[in-house]
Amino acid sequence: MATARAAAEGTASGHRAAPVHVEPADVPLEAALVALADPVRRTLVRELAGATDWERTCGTFDVPVTKATLSRHFSVLREAGLLEQRDAGPRRLNRLRRAEFDARFPGLLDLVLREGE
Template sequence: MTAHRQRAAATTSHRTPPVHTDPGDVPLETALLALADPVRQSLVRELAGAGDWERSCGSFDVPVTKATLSRHFAVLREAGLLEQRDAGSKRLNRLRRAEFDEHFPGLLDLVLRHHAEGLGAG
């Protein structure tokens, strides 16, 4: 999408554009708290397995209400883990893995590996 079309799409949306936090501005405690929640861990795992901007907010199968899911996305944005952009009526997501890994090396790998090991343990 061209920059002009992105601006046009953003101005036609009735939603407030998401605010993103740079991972370099995130305290370790905030990052750890964001990754401690099982629903957010699930969102991060699914985003880690998807390409950038492939997953819309409504495409995640999690056992929470739409409002609660929105809050989980906000927590991930505030922790520098998630970037979102509006595309028509959908909000698309991108895991900011490279940026997050630069500030918190190995943390995402640890969370993803811990889950994979837990699956193999049963």
Template structure:
């Protein structure tokens, strides 16, 4: 069955319980993805659309980064009208990888000291 023009399929989500630790670490190894996770952590849930992040990549690369984060169980997305909004799966991820998000979200001492 063909999709209607302008309608996109809902994204597939991976639960953190299904994610090997290597996949979680690889997802968090990229500076752009770390920035996305940090911005999501600082925002109320379901308020950030994909295009609202201040990252130095184009639309296709941004889509790839969100795909990686979803595949690692870090992000959940849903469509609200024309916008795709995001939620950091903090509690679910923390239950599977205790302390890992805290390490990622911790301010970097090098940026604090100048």
């Protein structure tokens, strides 16, 4: 149990574990719909759609949630194949996996992005 927690939270030396990504091709429709059903996650997706790849760090999103809750939202988006993250020193950079997600669920992301207009 402690090993699983350490793997999820990072190592004992304070380094966090690399994020786990799911390929959009492996995502069931229900998981994609659940990820996009939440208004905070839709805001994150819309903001990422308006940014260049790897431009936005986790702390640059203006959403009314705690840091822990924001981390959970990012996790749900990764699990739905919508988000890719990579670490750059102490920062975690984000990329919307638009092309890959569109290939799996054509038109779904367009509907979400149009909602914010």
